[in-house]
Amino acid sequence: MKISEQIKQNSLAIISLLVAFSALGYNTWRNEKSESNRNIRTAGFEIIIHVGELQKIAYLSHFEKDNYQGSPRGGWTEVLLIKDLSHLMSDITLEKSEKLVTTWGENWQKLGKDNEFSVAEIDGALHELRTTVLENMKQLD
8 A cells, every 4th residue: 555545544633643643732831831831820920019117117117117016127028029929920020120129228227217219219229020910910911
C-alpha cells in the first residue's frame, strides 16, 4: 500500500490528532496565562492593602503623633513587602515601588515633625503606585 493511500484512508485520524495537539497546546498556554493573571491580580490586591496600611502608618505618625500604631520604623516592613510583591507585576510597578522605597527612606524620620512636605512626598509616591497597580490590573485578560 502506498503512502498516499494510507494518508487518504487515515485522514480522519490524522486530522483528529492535529486538532488534539492544537487543543492541548492552546489549553496549556491558556492555563499558564490564567495562572500568571491570578498571580498578578493577587499581588495587586495585596499591594493595595499594604499601600493603605503604609498610608495609615504615615498619617498616624505625622498627624496624630502616634508612634505606637504609626511607627515609622514599622512602615519599613510595609515598604519592603510592597517592593517584594511588585516583582510579580509590570516593570513600571516595580519602578514605582522602588521610588516609594526611596521616598520613604528620605522622609520617614521627618514624620510627626512640622514638615508637611514629608507626608506629601510619601502620599504622592503611594498615589502613583496605587494608580499604576490599578491600571496594571485593568489590563489583564
